[in-house]
Amino acid sequence: MDIRPKVLVTKIGLDGHDRGSRIVAAYLRDAGMEVIYTPPWQEIPAVVKLATEEDVDVIGISSLATDHLIVPKLVVALRAAGLTDVAVIVGGIVPDEDEDMLLAAGVAKVFHPGGALEDIAQYIRDITPVLRAQRAAG
Amino acid sequence: MNKPLDRMPLEPAACEDRWQREYAAQIGTDKDVRNRSGIAIKPMYTPRDWTGDRHDADVGFPGQPPYTRGIYPTMHRGRTWTQRQLIGLGTPPDYNARLSTIIAQGASAVSLIPCNSVYRGYDMDEVHEELLGTCGVVVNTAEHMDVCLAGVELGSMSCAMNDPSPFTLLAFLLATAKRRGVPWSAISGTSNQSDYISHYVANHMFFRIALPGARRILGDHIDFCNRHVPKWNPMSVVGQHMQQAGATPAEAMAFTFATALQNADDCVARGMDPDQFLPRFTFFFDISLSFFEEIARFRAGRRIWARLARERYGAKDPRSWRFKFHAQTSGVDLTRQQPQNNIARVTVQAMAGILGGLQSLHTDAYDEALSCPTEHGARIAVATQNILREEAHLTDVIDPLGGSYYVETLTDAMEAEILRSMRRVEEAGGMYAAVAAGIVQKQIGESARRFQDAIESGRQTVVGVNAYRVDEDRSARPSQPKPDPRKMRDHIAAFHAWRAARSQEAVAKALNALARAANDPKDNVFAQVVAAAEAGCTHGEICATLRREMGFGHVQAIV
Numbered sequence: 206m207d208i209r210p211k212v213l214v215t216k217i218g219l220d221g222h223d224r225g226s227r228i229v230a231a232y233l234r235d236a237g238m239e240v241i242y243t244p245p246w247q248e249i250p251a252v253v254k255l256a257t258e259e260d261v262d263v264i265g266i267s268s269l270a271t272d273h274l275i276v277p278k279l280v281v282a283l284r285a286a287g288l289t290d291v292a293v294i295v296g297g298i299v300p301d302e303d304e305d306m307l308l309a310a311g312v313a314k315v316f317h318p319g320g321a322l323e324d325i326a327q328y329i330r331d332i333t334p335v336l337r338a339q340r341a342a343g
Numbered sequence: 344m345n346k347p348l349d350r351m352p353l354e355p356a357a358c359e360d361r362w363q364r365e366y367a368a369q370i371g372t373d374k375d376v377r378n379r380s381g382i383a384i385k386p387m388y389t390p391r392d393w394t395g396d397r398h399d400a401d402v403g404f405p406g407q408p409p410y411t412r413g414i415y416p417t418m419h420r421g422r423t424w425t426q427r428q429l430i431g432l433g434t435p436p437d438y439n440a441r442l443s444t445i446i447a448q449g450a451s452a453v454s455l456i457p458c459n460s461v462y463r464g465y466d467m468d469e470v471h472e473e474l475l476g477t478c479g480v481v482v483n484t485a486e487h488m489d490v491c492l493a494g495v496e497l498g499s500m501s502c503a504m505n506d507p508s509p510f511t512l513l514a515f516l517l518a519t520a521k522r523r524g525v526p527w528s529a530i531s532g533t534s535n536q537s538d539y540i541s542h543y544v545a546n547h548m549f550f551r552i553a554l555p556g557a558r559r560i561l562g563d564h565i566d567f568c569n570r571h572v573p574k575w576n577p578m579s580v581v582g583q584h585m586q587q588a589g590a591t592p593a594e595a596m597a598f599t600f601a602t603a604l605q606n607a608d609d610c611v612a613r614g615m616d617p618d619q620f621l622p623r624f625t626f627f628f629d630i631s632l633s634f635f636e637e638i639a640r641f642r643a644g645r646r647i648w649a650r651l652a653r654e655r656y657g658a659k660d661p662r663s664w665r666f667k668f669h670a671q672t673s674g675v676d677l678t679r680q681q682p683q684n685n686i687a688r689v690t691v692q693a694m695a696g697i698l699g700g701l702q703s704l705h706t707d708a709y710d711e712a713l714s715c716p717t718e719h720g721a722r723i724a725v726a727t728q729n730i731l732r733e734e735a736h737l738t739d740v741i742d743p744l745g746g747s748y749y750v751e752t753l754t755d756a757m758e759a760e761i762l763r764s765m766r767r768v769e770e771a772g773g774m775y776a777a778v779a780a781g782i783v784q785k786q787i788g789e790s791a792r793r794f795q796d797a798i799e800s801g802r803q804t805v806v807g808v809n810a811y812r813v814d815e816d817r818s819a820r821p822s823q824p825k826p827d828p829r830k831m832r833d834h835i836a837a838f839h840a841w842r843a844a845r846s847q848e849a850v851a852k853a854l855n856a857l858a859r860a861a862n863d864p865k866d867n868v869f870a871q872v873v874a875a876a877e878a879g880c881t882h883g884e885i886c887a888t889l890r891r892e893m894g895f896g897h898v899q900a901i902v
Contacts, residue, residue, distance in 0.1 A: 219459035219474055221547025221898065224588045224675075224791055230902045231792060244898035245547055246463070270459060271477035271715075278471070298679075300714045300823040318679045318712055319808040321799055 210238045210333040213261045216245035218272025226267035232322040249279050253286050262333045268297040277310035290340040378636040380593035382756045388748035410645040412742035413700045414665035419738035425703040431456030431479035433826035434834045435490035438480040448725045453502040466883030476826035483882045488515035497525045502532035514876035531574040538581045540602045545584035547898050556893030564869040578624045586629035589791020592640045597764030605774040617656035621663035628670045630696040641699030643758035669703035670696040677712040680807035685709035714823030784901050845879040853878035861892035
């Protein structure tokens with residue numbers, strides 16, 4: 206069974222620093238995944254629309270300047286649109302208390318500075334079959 | 344008794360040959376040592392590498408061309424650098440309280456970081472409320488600026504505004520000065536990061552008008568300041584963003600000079616006199632942990648800029664030749680792991696900047712890799728500068744590393760590397776064209792990837808990340824400062840009340856004049872921004888008008 210994960214790498218909110226999102230997107234692409242990359246400043250409804258149209262498994266949000274604070278709004282919007290089996294992961298500068306808040310809000314995983322790119326890739330490889338099985342079970 | 348030493352051979356060349364033989368025998372296979380700009384580093388440097396033959400032409404004396412040793416005759420022995428800590432969080436009263444504290448602790452100038460909503464060209468009620476004030480102060484009007492700078496003598500304290508094009512923060516500052524009876528001719532400071540090109544290349548932070556409009560507004564801004572705010576530096580050319588985005592130190596400096604040339608060429612094309620605008624050009628760099636490389640790069644930078652100002656623009660005023668720069672210790676080199684280790688990193692970075700001859704310095708707080716700096720982190724950052732300035736004897740001697748065989752050789756090598764990268768931009772048609780085509784962005788992305796590969800493969804040690812790791816729980820990390828949501832809601836309510844009470848007629852008239860100026864190349868857009876600020880227009884209204892008239896600048900997706 207050869208599953209090729211489909212990942213949307215994006216930034217929501219106000220910050221424009223895209224070094225992290227570009228590096229992660231390029232790494233996942235080179236690791237054989239199907240990557241949809243957007244520039245920063247995406248509106249939440251635009252992310253939901255793209256995730257629906259592209260039928261992605263995972264949405265990776267890069268947050269370096271507190272934009273993670275609106276990720277719970279994104280999770281709510283995704284679930285409202287029926288995307289219950291899409292995992293949202295966050296990478297960047299996320300203080301501990303905010304990580305608790307994000308996980309409680311339904312974010313699957315938070316990656317911090319200094320982590321290896323391969324850890325992100327492996328997490329996505331592990332979670333994708335689970336997500337697809339959930340979707341198939343409907 | 345000690346045994347007598349071997350007699351030294353009399354010929355220095357013979358000594359060096361012997362050392363080389365012994366070095367080769369003991370080291371076995373030598374490492375391929377390269378600095379971040381890719382320059383190969385030898386194990387030792389001698390008079391054969393730097394003979395001193397070109398001392399007078401390439402090194403000289405401080406305060407004289409080519410300025411390698413410093414742009415002023417006295418450098419830090421006379422006046423030390425300006426201690427300019429970037430701050431901004433919460434509401435205007437929050438900002439004013441933090442500013443007063445750091446001035447009391449030793450900061451000698453104002454620097455204001457606005458909220459990301461301001462960077463993006465919006466008022467506080469146009470964005471997600473959760474994000475307000477989390478990364479900078481929420482300033483939308485001249486009234487807010489007045490509160491931010493309460494107690495600050497505007498005529499004597501230098502104020503740097505991290506000011507998104509169209510420079511509304513300066514417009515608010517000028518409106519505040521007028522109300523306080525301070526003449527604009529007395530206002531000094533810098534439109535920090537006014538360089539739109541670096542924002543297009545790298546951090547995509549500042550409000551973005553589409554490239555042609557951004558180019559015009561910067562020219563209008565420089566022209567206006569030269570005429571009406573003569574002590575203000577309207578041009579801050581930024582290498583910091585590009586280096587933070589992944590450019591090597593040499594690339595960052597090359598792209599910065601290419602940007603400066605683009606902006607200077609644009610000023611000349613408008614008929615401006617180089618000796619009028621060049622003295623108000625300033626530069627802003629990142630300082631990485633590559634200690635000698637950074638020092639050599641700044642020394643080379645002074646030499647390159649002096650030559651460009653004289654040879655390319657025919658500038659005659661020595662003030663036009665001086666490469667003045669502010670620098671900030673690099674946040675990218677800081678780690679979330681064992682965060683207090685960052686104090687050591689910042690110290691090394693700051694020393695490189697000081698020994699490199701900077702004019703103004705921001706030291707990062709050790710907790711910047713965790714969140715916006717805490718007050719504790721900010722206090723240590725200020726103290727680090729105080730220690731380096733007053734305890735460490737770094738300022739006793741001007742350019743203390745000048746004449747070192749290594750540093751002089753490396754200065755020459757960095758200069759050659761910078762000029763090589765600059766030539767590539769010239770061949771692409773200059774910086775504006777190279778950025779519009781995405782060439783520079785792509786190159787920086789590749790360098791970022793190479794550096795990341797070096798860390799992940801372990802070739803580049805990062806203590807606590809890929810080496811010397813320790814188990815840490817969250818008690819190792821300070822909890823982050825957050826703006827008080829109650830105060831922010833009051834700030835929004837007061838803003839709404841103020842907006843309803845102002846003269847709507849004056850606002851509409853000023854915004855119409857701004858829209859007309861945007862479509863009339865003979866008018867000055869920035870002059871109309873200042874008039875709009877005085878008429879009570881908000882930041883969001885000014886930006887919305889220009890976005891409508893001149894178009895928005897989208898980010899290219901380059902992976």
